[in-house]
Amino acid sequence: MxxxxxxxxxxxxxxxxxxxxxxxxxxxxxxxxxxxxxxxxxxxxxxxxxxxxxxxxxxxxxxxxxxxxxxxxxxxxxxxxxxxxxxxxxxxxxxxxxxxxxxxxxxxxxxxxxxxxxxxxxxxxxxxxxxxxxxxxxxxxxxxxxxxxxxxxxxxxxxxxxxxxxxxxxxxxxxxxxxxxxxxxxxxxxxxxxxxxxxxxLGAEGERHYLLVMQNNAEIRATGGLPGAVSLVTAKNGKLTMTKQVPGGALGEADEPVLPLSKEETDLFGEQLGTYFVDANFTPDFPRTAALMKARWEHVEGGNVDGVISIDPVALSYLLRATGPVTAAGVAITADNAVDELLHDVYVDIPEPSDQDVFFRQVAAAVFAKLTAGGGDRSQLLSALRQGANEHRLLVHDFHPAAQTVFAGTAVAGELSPANDKAPQVGIYFNDSTGAKMSYYLRYDVQVTSTSCKDGVQSFAGKLTVKSTAPADAASLPDYVTGGGQFGIDAGNQIVNVQIYGPQGGSVGPIRTNGKNDDAQQVGTLSGRPLRQIWLLLEPGKSADVDWAMRSGPAQTSTAQISMTPSVEVITRTVEAGSAC
Incomplete structure (x- = not known):
């Protein structure tokens, strides 16, 4: 069919x-x-x-x-x-x-x-x-x-x-x-x-020696705080030993910079950057700080330093979440009280500076022993290290190139100018100019916004609010905290040096403080980065508003990366400014 x-x-x-x-x-x-x-x-x-x-x-x-x-x-x-x-x-x-x-x-x-x-x-x-x-x-x-x-x-x-x-x-x-x-x-x-x-x-091919530096945020420095307690840690066949402890101030003043300083460095920070161990981190560039610390330690204490590891009490409090508390001089140091005990209470409870140094040495030794003994919570320990690194509270520099390649470009490197040609780098850093421990009361907030993009160049608007949370009767605090009126600064007040760095190849416009041009601002460059710096006088409970404009370098069209000095305050800060390109 x-x-x-x-x-x-x-x-x-x-x-x-x-x-x-x-x-x-x-x-x-x-x-x-x-x-x-x-x-x-x-x-x-x-x-x-x-x-x-x-x-x-x-x-x-x-x-x-x-x-x-x-x-x-x-x-x-x-x-x-x-x-x-x-x-x-x-x-x-x-x-x-x-x-x-x-x-x-x-x-x-x-x-x-x-x-x-x-x-x-x-x-x-x-x-x-x-x-x-x-x-x-x-x-x-x-x-x-x-x-x-x-x-x-x-x-x-x-x-x-x-x-x-x-x-x-x-x-x-x-x-x-x-x-x-x-x-x-x-x-x-x-x-x-x-x-x-x-x-x-870790010493598999011979001993390695590292400086472990505790930065004291109560006297703020560009990388975190004054280098207070310093320990020498020796690594041999995987074993870690704390072999020496020295207060940072005990390393004294050199007759001349321990390493040659550039004209830029001398103009911005003075020779004390290279003559005082405790001022080696006036610069926000941690690799440079580490080199100056290494040179000063070797000159005073001898031996060879293979690397520098830095941590602050806030990051230490994160580690104590994992390890549990330690005891020093009869005081229990916990994750909850470490910041207050190490950055303020010690100066109220222990008036003699030499006794304070003993206390800090005991804390450093106790935490080191607890960490190297093991037994803490692995997940919390890794979380603590990650948080400390992301907040730039944990910094590492190794002087052996093969090892340093591991850290270069990461959060722990603390580099002023990391290698990223397309991402504009913005930095806001602080140094105490009071010679005291008033930075315990220092608070600040930063906002940076990309406002426009033309021909591959971004324009930014920056705003910074800086405040002293010191009590009205701050003048009654111990002289070691207030400075006791030295350098002509009234007890209870603090002077803060603010450094604002623009991207490489870019520019930083004039700084305005509380709506007025700051006539005392200093203009300069460091490692190819343009910068301006000012000094703010903060009375107890008072604040200052700072604003500025800046431009990126050519072809820097990516999201801007913002770096700033970590403070006493435990908060999450914005570290990026979205691109307008």
Whole structure:
């Protein structure tokens, strides 16, 4: 029998096929989305398990994550999915889901597997029994390197697709995933470099000596505070020992700068930058501060300093959350009272400076012993270190180039001019000019806004509010706190030096204080950065409003990075100003 209208039958068959393919595609899309959603949940479970150090939970979460990621990849590698990537109005989204699936599968089947399964060994990277186990460090070098390589590949895959054409829900999740992968890749990049040099830094190839400097925010300096208690820490075959403790002031004054100073440095800070150990951080550039400290220590105490590590009492309080309290001179120092005890109460309760030095030495030794003994909460300890670094309260400089490459460009480097050609760098730094401990009462808030962008140059408006929270009767406080009227400054008042640095190749406009031009402002440059600095007299309870304009250098079109001196106050500060370009 002859078929009538065969094209109608063919059309019907095609319609049925299209419906079947569409239904399958819809099911495939739903199934893949469900797998990826479940994979995201498993990834969160894996992170929680790793932070808790739960080996059994780590293995279970990773197995589930790997299974879901593999299922999603198999689905998106199918011919039907390939067809969906060419469908108008839908193809972009299909390609995005395929890239995410491939990236997730690559991570779980690649270098992250060994690192995740050995996460329990990461505890050995924290101090215990007086040191760090070098054998474990060396054992983890390959898993960390492989994990970094896997994340770098995933970052490259995700970077290859522009998500701007995705539907909003997918676009937001894609960008969030990409950001997390990139952040993790950057973190493991640092960890990979660190693992390579850590054995040497810990004395595997001979003793290493580090200065551990406690910065006292009660007498503010550009990098944090006056270098008060100074300890020499020796590393040998992984063992860490505090071998000497010296008050920063006991290192005295040199007849001439311990290192040659540039004309810029002399003009801005005077020769005392290089003659006094406790003034070595008038400059906000920590690598320079570390070099000056090293030179002065070696001149007075002898020996060789391989690196400088700095921390302040606020960061110390973060560490005490993990380790628990310590006791010095019969005083319990806890996470809650460390800042007050170390930056104010000690000067009220212990009037003699030499006895204060003994107290600070005891605190430093007790915290060091507690940290190196181990036993604290790993998750809280890592959180404390991360918070201290992000707030620039924890700074590290190693004088061996191979080791310093690990720290350069990171939050702990404390560099005045980090290498980033496209991101404008803005700095607001403070130095006490009272010669006292009144910075305990110093508070400030900074706002920087990008107001326009023309020909690749951004314009910024800056505003700074500086306030003294000292009580009305501050003059009655001990002379060691107020300065006792020395240098012609009435007891209870404080003079604060404010340094405002613009981006390299840019400019800083005139500074206005309380709406008036500041005639005493000084204009200069340091390490290629333009700057202006002023001095503010603050009476108890009084404040000052400072504003200025600045411009970026050419082609600095990215988000501006804002760096500032960490203070006594434990707050989260804005560290970026969105680009107007």
């Amino acid at each position: 002859r078929l009538q209208h065969p094209w109608r039958l063919l059309a019907g068959v095609i319609a049925v096929l299209l419906l079947a393919v569409g239904a399958y595609a819809g099911w495939l899309l739903w199934s893949t989305a469900r797998s990826l959603s479940s994979a995201a949940d498993d990834a969160r479970s894996l992170r929680v398990a790793i932070e808790a150090g739960d080996d059994r939970a780590i293995d279970a979460a990773f197995a589930n994550l790997s299974d879901k990621a593999s299922t999603a990849k198999d689905s998106t590698d199918s011919p039907v999915w390939s067809l969906m990537t060419h469908v108008p109005g839908f193809g972009d989204d299909a390609r995005g889901v395929r890239i995410v699936s491939r990236a997730a599968a690559g991570l779980t089947s690649g270098g992250l597997a060994d690192l995740a399964h050995q996460a329990g060994d990461l505890d050995a990277l924290l101090p215990a029994k007086g040191g760090i186990d070098l054998a474990t460090v060396q054992h983890l070098q390959k898993p960390v390197a492989d994990g970094h390589a896997a994340l770098a590949r995933a970052d490259e895959q995700l970077s290859a697709e522009n998500p701007s054409g995705f539907v909003e829900s997918l676009r937001l999740k894609y960008r969030d995933l990409h950001r997390q992968v990139r952040d993790a890749a950057d973190a493991l990049d640092v960890a990979d470099k660190a693992m390579r040099v850590l054995p040497t830094m």
